[in-house]
Amino acid sequence: MDQPCRSACPIACTLDLVGDRWTLIVVRDMMFFGKERFEEFLASPEEISTNILTSRLRQLEAAGLVERKLYSTRPRRTSYHLTETGKSLRPVLKTIAVWGLRHLEQTRTPEQF
Amino acid sequence: MDQPCRSACPIACTLDLVGDRWTLIVVRDMMFFGKERFEEFLASPEEISTNILTSRLRQLEAAGLVERKLYSTRPRRTSYHLTETGKSLRPVLKTIAVWGLRHLEQTRTPEQF
Numbered sequence: 001m002d003q004p005c006r007s008a009c010p011i012a013c014t015l016d017l018v019g020d021r022w023t024l025i026v027v028r029d030m031m032f033f034g035k036e037r038f039e040e041f042l043a044s045p046e047e048i049s050t051n052i053l054t055s056r057l058r059q060l061e062a063a064g065l066v067e068r069k070l071y072s073t074r075p076r077r078t079s080y081h082l083t084e085t086g087k088s089l090r091p092v093l094k095t096i097a098v099w100g101l102r103h104l105e106q107t108r109t110p111e112q113f
Numbered sequence: 114m115d116q117p118c119r120s121a122c123p124i125a126c127t128l129d130l131v132g133d134r135w136t137l138i139v140v141r142d143m144m145f146f147g148k149e150r151f152e153e154f155l156a157s158p159e160e161i162s163t164n165i166l167t168s169r170l171r172q173l174e175a176a177g178l179v180e181r182k183l184y185s186t187r188p189r190r191t192s193y194h195l196t197e198t199g200k201s202l203r204p205v206l207k208t209i210a211v212w213g214l215r216h217l218e219q220t221r222t223p224e225q226f
Contacts, residue, residue: 007158010213010220011141011206017217019134028124045120085216093124095208100123103198104130107123 017063018089022048023056024096027065027082027089032110036079060086130176131202135161136169137209140178140195140202145223149192173199 005013018024025046029035035044041053048056057080060066065086071079082089100107118126131137138159142148148157154166161169170193173179178199182192195202213220 005217005219006160008219008221009138009141009158009223010210010217012138012159013217013220014209014213015134015137019132019137021128021132024128024132025122025125028122045122046125047119088216089212092205092208092212095205096127097123099202099205100127103201104118104123104126106118106121107126108121110122 014092017059017065018092022046022052023060024089024093026053026056026060027086028093030066030080030082031087031090031093036081038078038080041080065089127205130172130178131205135159135165136173137202137206139166139169139173140199141206143179143193143195144200144203144206149194151191151193154193178202 005016007013018027025044025048026041029041029044033044035041038053038057041048041057042050057066057068061068061080064083066080067083069079069081071077097109101109118129120126131140138157138161139154142154142157146157148154151166151170154161154170155163170179170181174181174193177196179193180196182194184190184192210222214222
């Protein structure tokens with residue numbers, strides 16, 4: 001991937017791509033909960049807004065982490081899927097989940113993790 | 114830690130704390146580069162602004178990830194240090210760095226990693 005980065009640091013560069021409150025939530029929904037459709041992401045407990053979801057899906061697609069598929073033409077319906085690069089974020093999400101479970105009191109393990 | 118979270122998901126809850134472009138850069142600077150002073154964080158290649166740095170250090174302190182020490186009273190000088198909870202973010206940073214090195218072309222390994 002050849003995205004513009006703030007620096008050559010792999011942490012900074014990764015955060016340029018997924019360092020915000022929402023992007024990894026959408027990746028989580030695809031990775032651990034099998035979500036594929038726009039409405040499914042909207043239904044998650046974090047209540048992402050439609051405009052943020054649209055923007056994050058576009059960014060993820062531009063970055064090569066997500067691909068879109070047209071699964072119906074009438075009506076026109078799109079589904080979203082992690083690419084191999086997107087799936088390779090699994091250890092990042094796992095490590096974040098482990099940290100959260102250990103250190104943040106209000107968290108609990110979803111069954112799918 | 115008992116911060117307000119969007120949901121009980123440990124990923125969402127962790128992102129509520131450190132899910133932005135800058136917080137983990139400051140943590141990285143303390144963890145891997147031994148930085149402690151405000152000016153040292155400003156000098157990093159990502160060029161964080163003073164107001165963002167001030168806000169992130171306050172948030173990290175409020176979350177119990179960083180503690181402030183007064184190392185000089187005249188003039189008044191403060192240094193910043195990771196708490197044990199802050200240090201426990203090491204695997205998160207490592208996993209992010211490994212992912213970035215593997216998938217983002219412009220990145221290279223800093224000697225300290």
